[in-house]
Amino acid sequence: MSASGKYELHVRSMHGAEKVAMDFAAEIARRMNFPADRVEDLKTAVAEACMNAIEHGNKLDATTRVGIRLVVDKDKLQIAVQDQGGGIAKPRTPDIESRMEGKTDPRGWGIYLIENLMDEVTFESTAEGGVVKMIIYLEKQE
Numbered sequence: 001m002s003a004s005g006k007y008e009l010h011v012r013s014m015h016g017a018e019k020v021a022m023d024f025a026a027e028i029a030r031r032m033n034f035p036a037d038r039v040e041d042l043k044t045a046v047a048e049a050c051m052n053a054i055e056h057g058n059k060l061d062a063t064t065r066v067g068i069r070l071v072v073d074k075d076k077l078q079i080a081v082q083d084q085g086g087g088i089a090k091p092r093t094p095d096i097e098s099r100m101e102g103k104t105d106p107r108g109w110g111i112y113l114i115e116n117l118m119d120e121v122t123f124e125s126t127a128e129g130g131v132v133k134m135i136i137y138l139e140k141q142e
Contacts (some may be wrong), residue, residue, distance in 0.1 A: 002016065004071075004072055004073055004074070005071075005072045005073050005113065006069070006070070006072070006116060007024075007069070007070040007071075007072070008023050008067065008069050008070075009021060009067075009068045010066070010067050010068070010070070011050070011052045011065060011066050011067065011068070012062050012063040012064075012065060012066075012135035013053070013058035013059075013060060013062055013063075013066060013083075013084075014054065014060065014062045015060075017050065017052070017054060018046075018047040018048075018051045018054065019067065021047070021050045021066070021081070022043045022044075022046045022047040022050070023043075023066045024068065024070075025042055025043065025046045025068070025070060025077075025079060026039050026042060026043050026046075028070055028072065029042050029077055029079065029136075030036050032072060032077060032138065033138070034077070034136075034137075034138055038136060038138070038140065041117040041118070041136065042077070042079075042117075042118075042136050044113055044117055045079075045113065045114045045117045045118050045134055045136075046068070046079060046081065046134075047109075048109075048110035048113050048114050049079075049081040049110070049114055049132040049134065050066055050068065050081055051110060052083075052110050052111070052132070053066040053081055053082070053083035053085075053129075053130065054066055054083070054131070055093055056083075056085065057083025057084065057085030057129055057130045058083045058084055058085050058129075058133075059085065064083070064084045064085075065084065066081060066082065066083055066084075067074065067080075067082045068080070068081055068082075070084075075137055075138050075139075076119075076135055076136065076137045076138065077135070077136050077137075078133070078134070078135050079133070079134045079136070080131055080132070080133045081131070081132045082126075082128065082129055082130065082131045082132075082133075083129040083130050083131075084128065084129045085129050094098045095134070109129060111123075113130065117136075118134040118135065118136050119135050119136055119137050119140070119141040120133075120135040120141075121133070121134050121135075
């Protein structure tokens, strides 16, 4: 794969579309020679970001789309996942203990996973909807 490039994919806002986006991002990462464990981290983060955009941003409205943009650099992959909804609420860290004890809803781990699997993450609200921007480096950043 060339040292740089831009790729874009749009999927319908329906369950299962996150798998298409996940596989799309994983293939680009493999072509960049990302280690297998980093590819798995990327797949999880992209799937979670897409599921959030599909369910929360676009409210499972199959007439709307989620946009996935990837920018390839020599040592990193930048990913943006954008919905057409009303924007992103400020993410909260889940109460891990109460979820593990079954006291609160076990859902809601997506943002936590994204933040812990990617090297850089930002959440933005634009006139077009919410955007999750992620960066993953070939070598894990500490």
